Amino acid sequence: MLAAGLLRRAEPSAPTLPLFVLVPIACLAASAWAAARAAEAAGATRRGAILAGIALPLATPLWGYAASDLSEPLQAASLSVLVAAAAVLRLEKKAGRGWEIAAGGAAGLALLSKSLLLLPVLPLLLAASLRRGGSPRVRRLPPAVFAACSAVWAALELSRFGRLFGGYAGEGFTHSLGDGLLRLVAFPNKGILFYAPLALLAPAGFLALRRRDASLAWAAVLSAGSLLGAVATWWAWDGQVGWGPRLLVPILPALVFLAAAVSSGAVAAGAARSRRETAFAALVLLGVGVNLLGVLVPFPGVDAVVASAQPLPAVEGVRSPAASAPYQHLARNPSWSPIRIHARLLAERIRGGDVAGRLSAGALADLDPPLVPRGGLPVLVASPLRFAFWGRTWIAPLPGGADPYDDAAADQELRLRQGTGR
Numbered sequence: 001m002l003a004a005g006l007l008r009r010a011e012p013s014a015p016t017l018p019l020f021v022l023v024p025i026a027c028l029a030a031s032a033w034a035a036a037r038a039a040e041a042a043g044a045t046r047r048g049a050i051l052a053g054i055a056l057p058l059a060t061p062l063w064g065y066a067a068s069d070l071s072e073p074l075q076a077a078s079l080s081v082l083v084a085a086a087a088v089l090r091l092e093k094k095a096g097r098g099w100e101i102a103a104g105g106a107a108g109l110a111l112l113s114k115s116l117l118l119l120p121v122l123p124l125l126l127a128a129s130l131r132r133g134g135s136p137r138v139r140r141l142p143p144a145v146f147a148a149c150s151a152v153w154a155a156l157e158l159s160r161f162g163r164l165f166g167g168y169a170g171e172g173f174t175h176s177l178g179d180g181l182l183r184l185v186a187f188p189n190k191g192i193l194f195y196a197p198l199a200l201l202a203p204a205g206f207l208a209l210r211r212r213d214a215s216l217a218w219a220a221v222l223s224a225g226s227l228l229g230a231v232a233t234w235w236a237w238d239g240q241v242g243w244g245p246r247l248l249v250p251i252l253p254a255l256v257f258l259a260a261a262v263s264s265g266a267v268a269a270g271a272a273r274s275r276r277e278t279a280f281a282a283l284v285l286l287g288v289g290v291n292l293l294g295v296l297v298p299f300p301g302v303d304a305v306v307a308s309a310q311p312l313p314a315v316e317g318v319r320s321p322a323a324s325a326p327y328q329h330l331a332r333n334p335s336w337s338p339i340r341i342h343a344r345l346l347a348e349r350i351r352g353g354d355v356a357g358r359l360s361a362g363a364l365a366d367l368d369p370p371l372v373p374r375g376g377l378p379v380l381v382a383s384p385l386r387f388a389f390w391g392r393t394w395i396a397p398l399p400g401g402a403d404p405y406d407d408a409a410a411d412q413e414l415r416l417r418q419g420t421g422r
Contacts, residue, residue: 016403032054034056100145103142241303
């Protein structure tokens, strides 16, 4: 925002899109590096560490947010660095003070990006702050840095809402825990096992890591489990607009770390390690294939198609402020599983020709209920597939699009009114 504001003052007509695109790309790059570093600290081979670095940004729902205006890439980057710092500090004897600062800073940045991330941050921060041996027993630098960031967070909360955790007034944790867990883990619409298949290896990775460092293994499990439980009971557990289980993106670094630990040298050797790395690689490849759908057919366009559809029946059993919203079908109706719909839309885009005309004429009418969009459809999903040159946005933005600087400023104004009435 600061750089875009300076650019706007220098050249009012200049597009700011590249500046905003750089932020999530940098966050995914940081996540990749941190995932590889954490796997290396856990004893993975160089190949295993590289696979972990590929897995987090490309074989999970995180890839779908590489070009979004949501904060999920920043959340994932923060937790990724925290996981890496905790792994290095606990598993490597010569970890420097830089890793202690990184642990506290990453934990603080996660809290600043979303208050609920206090839950997954605390177990990992505690693990990073406790020494496995030697004296003194506690590292003071990680909690000190985190405390400084927390003071900034508290000041912002009090200034904006008048109390801590004051956002989202009138919304709460009212969803059934059991239903939320099933839908977020095992059901096809938003289940993490469908969008990040490598999570299947997390239990085995936990057992492997526990033999080497039980505290770190439990910290990773508690980090992921605490946020999973909280999200499962949030009224908008599905994350509403987003690819996959959007609100679970922050637990992906811990899941990838645990999955990568199945082939650590301390518990596997020779043929056993090779087999585990092969299984990990196969699940990474499967995850890349699934999440490529969220990249080639961006989820904002799919949500726009759903919102423009013919009147849809309300989904049974929904009790929330958005019970009648069309996207409830994307979250609950197996026939409308986003993976299936994105694949169908991708097939239409690859086919080319009049994509919008075929969709409006009933190309997806075989779904239950039929998905028949009306009105103008977004070019993101209703045009033949083309691989655009990113650099052109520096000089020639797509016609009809809003500049992200204007959108961001308007969004901040909306959030301020929601939080304070000002």
